[in-house]
Amino acid sequence: MIYKKALGLFIISLLPLIGAAQNQQNVSINVSATVAGTVEMITINTVDFENIEREGSVVRVDPIFGERAGKMIARGTPNAEFRVDYIRERELVNLDGDGIIFFNYEVAGNRIDDQETSELLDQDIRDLQFNDDGEYYFWIGGSVDLSDINPGSYQGEFTIEIEYI
């Protein structure tokens, strides 16, 4: 009788061990959302070629050291990283008659408001970062070949794209 009871207890104690072998499966699912802040672009100065001295047929405004460079400020989310892209060559049209010229843009950028320490953004796409105040500074220069063009006043636009990453 004592033997039977002992055997019964032994079988009961085995059951949880068998139960531990049951099949269980786990899967983890990632949930994601990308938040893009808004970006505001403010133009401070346009590129100024008026009465500029030139050597040969090419006129150039240096974006880092040129006083005539255009200036823009981007305002966004503090310390957020962003990507900038701009079209390097744009067409300028003669407002006074026939003729077009092609302007080659050069852009420099800086997290602080200091043109001379700015970095030339010479790749097609660059990853940059707003400063603690959510600002980033751009200086716009470039060059144009004025040989073989009609006299007149030429105008075009500069397009820069900024997107959060």
Next chain:
Amino acid sequence: MKNFSQHIIELLTLTFLIGISAESAVSQDIRFGQYGEYTIELEDIGLEDLIFEGPINSNSGIYDVELIDSKVLSIIGVKYLDVDVEITADGKLYLDGDPSYDSDPQRSIPFTLQAAYANDGENNVTSSKPIAIANNPSLNSGTTRFPILSRRQQPPGPPPSPPTGDFDQSLVNETAYLYFYGQIDVGNVVAGQYRGTINVTVEYR
């Protein structure tokens, strides 16, 4: 006197038997799957995240992933067995998936998880049934139990054949589906990628 003591013994015996009977009455739940070697598979269909599509701007409020656009998991197992499903998820999505931002409202987005299942053998959200999820600020959690294949109002069938050497589980397998969707409430948060995790566990009941 002898009769009286005999009655007492009978009464005690009867009480004891009733006590045993009452105890055995709560043990009607037979877990066939617990002692069998049945396998169960939980598979990720699509391999993509549950993604709240943009563009999402700061302070822009509610964004939904609807049931029809759910993240889907499949459960492949013995069709006449029940499965327990346990679901837990972060109550927020965190900037760069970093949970240390839990108390930073500028770097976390409240996430309300919703879930459903379909056990009629088809991956079809229109026939799915909702799973109750408790949505707390720090945790979404819920559990449910259902047969791999719906019994359609019929009583449960006989217990499954023991998985002996002749047992081929693939002949009695069926697929059930789990659907995950929900919403986020985007407050005044910094730009960036926000991530969270849903953990799903299934096992035979």
